[in-house]
Amino acid sequence: MPRNQPKKVTKPSPWTPTTVRPGPELIALSRFLWDGTWTGTVEAGGMGPGSPEMDGKGKAICERIMDGLWISCRFTQDQFVRGKKALTWNAVFIAGWDVRAQEYRAVGVDSNGSAFIFRGEIQGDQLIMESMGDGPVKLRFTWDARDPEAMTWRNEMSVGGESWTLIEEYTLYPA
Numbered sequence: 082m083p084r085n086q087p088k089k090v091t092k093p094s095p096w097t098p099t100t101v102r103p104g105p106e107l108i109a110l111s112r113f114l115w116d117g118t119w120t121g122t123v124e125a126g127g128m129g130p131g132s133p134e135m136d137g138k139g140k141a142i143c144e145r146i147m148d149g150l151w152i153s154c155r156f157t158q159d160q161f162v163r164g165k166k167a168l169t170w171n172a173v174f175i176a177g178w179d180v181r182a183q184e185y186r187a188v189g190v191d192s193n194g195s196a197f198i199f200r201g202e203i204q205g206d207q208l209i210m211e212s213m214g215d216g217p218v219k220l221r222f223t224w225d226a227r228d229p230e231a232m233t234w235r236n237e238m239s240v241g242g243e244s245w246t247l248i249e250e251y252t253l254y255p256a
Contacts, residue, residue: 100148101150101180102148102149102150103145103148103149103150104178106177106178106185107149107150107152107177107178109203110152110176110177110178110185110203110208111152112208112226113203113208113224113226113232114141114143114152114154114174114176114224115141115143115255116140116141116142116143116255116256117140117141117232117253117254117255117256118138118139118140118141118253118254118256119137119138119139119140119234119251119252119253119254120136120137120138120139120251121136121137121249121250121251121252122134122135122136122137122249123135123136123137123160123248123249124246124247124248124249126246127236127238127247127248127249128160128193128248133162134162135160135161135162135167136160136161136164137158137159137160137161137249137251138158138159138161139156139157139158139159139170139251140156140157140158140256141154141155141156141253141256142154142155142256143155146175150177150178151175151176151177152175152176152177153173153174153175154173154174154175154176155171155172155173156170156171156172156173156174157169157170157171158170158171169192170191170192170193171191171192172189172190172191172192173189173190173191174187174188174189175187175188175189176199176201176210182200184200184201184202185200185201185202185203185208185210186198186199186200186201187199187201187210197212197213197214197220198212198213198214199211199212199213199220199222200213206225206226206227207223207224207225207226208222208223208224208226209221209222209223210222210223217240217241218238218239218240219238219239219240220236220237220238221236221237221238221239221245222234222235222236222237223235223237230254231252231253231254231255232252232253233250233251233252233253234250234251234252234253235247235249235250236248236249236250
């Protein structure tokens, strides 16, 4: 190419909008996140050091959002100590298939002032989500859908990298 002649510039191809549609991953996830109710026990220490054992009674209300790409669930649970209401816990959990990360991801916030980002996978009849990041407390949620009439939900924590301990485990029944 002779000097002082402009380089030939290739025009970029025009931008084309793309639409992500729910795929088989979201259909698989829908098996675990649905409207339901439960009763059960919060283990002693499950709400923090020194917290007593509590009875829990809760409900989940889930809906598809953002053109069906994500499932948003609102959880509410009344907790009782020796029959007397101690608190109402609330949380929002949004889960779906992250197309860039190629894995299940979720975000959760609750009325205890906690915020978590989760990654997870489906292993047979179970959805297992673990919190990400380097915070001192890690959470692991397991939904088990072996029973076609109900589902088991298990919440565990690990503090400072120690082994997982049970916070609570419930059987969810369709609302």
